[in-house]
Amino acid sequence: MLTVDFQKSLEHFKLACQFQLDDEIMALVGSSGSGKTTLLNCIAGIVHPDGGQITLNGREFFKEGRKPMKIQQRKVGYLFQDYALFPHLSIEENILYGTPRGSDLSHVTELTNILGIRRLLTKYPHQISGGEKQRVALTRALAAKPDVLLLDEPFSALDDDNTRRCQDELFRIHEHWKIPVIFVTHRKADAERLADRVVRIEKGHMTEQL
């Protein structure tokens, strides 16, 4: 279970987040600059809250007054808004970057087949389209079998067919792995189709949508 209860001062408002997420899929909606990405960054450990705590399955990611857990130790799968694929590495090297040598890669092979990126493995990020980059970034976020999955607008550059294919695969992975998933989206249809819970953030305040 992911437990989040923290505050962080941003430039124009204070971000206050409080929720518990079982092995569910939660959609985060809200206008640009409302604090959605900052919430994901706090869970990943890229930025730290001012106070409060974040725990995952009893592991303390952050607690006020204590040294935060390192990003490397959190086992977070994170798909960044603009993919952040390593430009100097091939698609295959990008996907396998965080997987230990000799580990079982059957799930990666399956993902590359289902998401239709197998033919791209020898290419470099600048040689593929925006939609392909997004599918590669999703595969990379899942390759290291994370304990929590954070997706910042994972379907924004995909056409309808690929969106459906990625969502189906995400469903399947979620059924299989049973981990908390938080995804940011601007598309209501994505939130309704994929999420068990929909939470809106506006100027740092969270409200659950029923």
Add this chain to the structure above:
Amino acid sequence: MPYDMSPLFLSLKVAAISTFFVFFVSIALARLMSRREFVGKSLIDAIILLPLVLPPTVIGFGLIVLFGANGPIGSLLEDWFGFRVVFTWVGAAIASFVVSLPLMYQSVMAAFEKVDPRWENVARTMGVSEWRVFRTITFPLAWPGILAGLIMAFARGIGEFGATLMIAGYIPNVTETVPLAIYFAYEAGNMEKAAFWVIVISAVGVAAITWVNYWRKKTAIRIGRE
């Protein structure tokens, strides 16, 4: 060849050895200065960059004070290893190191700052160590800037004159680098010899810049075009 080529070989040796050390020291310093906040950071930054604004004679004087027979480092080296820096090619290499370090340091700092922190953060979320993040992400992405800094440091090392003359002196076939050969040939009225070395050192500079431009274009094809 119309002249003994030893000044060129000595200049290349001095510049290569000083650039080798400049490479590691500047990367360590740039990494430290770009990632850590500590008391006296601005002062250390100013000291590293100081040779850029000081006259070469001041640098040479400082090196003689430090590495001379009675200097704090020079006397230790002589007592412990029986090794002298003043009036040797090692003195020339140290002078090259001091004047080229700030150039390389500035290039490396700029190159590190150009690496988008998102890439490093993505790598960290995948559980890899800080050393591996540096080795496989930061360094390769900063490489074009580091390479440009290396060539500038090498070129500066080859061209070093004032501080070299003060600490290494002019001893033909021992400390005679190309800039010293040009100066003393001119002083002796041997314009032909001076012109020869001017053409040689200019050709080395043009070759270095051409090579850097070629490599930068080649690496830019993949880096920075996500």
